[in-house]
Amino acid sequence: MGRLFVLNLEGKIYSCKHCRTHLGxxxxxxxxxxxxxxxxxxLFNKVVNVTVGEADDRMMMTGMHTVADIFxxxxxxxxxxxYESAHEKSQKYKEGKSVLERYKILGPDGSNYWATHEAYIGGSDADDA
Structure with a gap:
């Protein structure tokens, strides 16, 4: 593995809660x-300092999408x-965009969010953007 280059962002930043790497x-x-x-x-237009895993089809709350985990x-x-692709026309706006889970990141003010205890059936997604 080669040298790792990490982008440092300016302004109000979301970062990884584990290592504080800037994400968006x-x-x-x-x-x-x-x-x-x-x-x-x-939902973010752009995130940095992530790698993209293998894409697969997942049934989300708003229908079938081809998505890949980001690390x-x-x-x-x-x-x-x-979001690699959306199977429904009304969801096409998500293509190429990324979702960061709040319990995995630190907010711009340094706040840390915790996972809720409720499980959401049928995958993850928004009802509307």
């Missing part, structure tokens, strides 16, 4: 109304997922 900025948040199995999640490059933790 507040200006790139598209929606804060997403849900994951563990609670709230945010922090600093520590390897799964921090969310990336």
């Amino acid at each position: 900025v507040t200006d790139d948040v598209v929606s804060k109304s997403f849900q994951s199995r563990h609670g709230k999640a945010y 922090c490059v600093g520590c390897g933790s799964i921090v969310g997922w990336k």
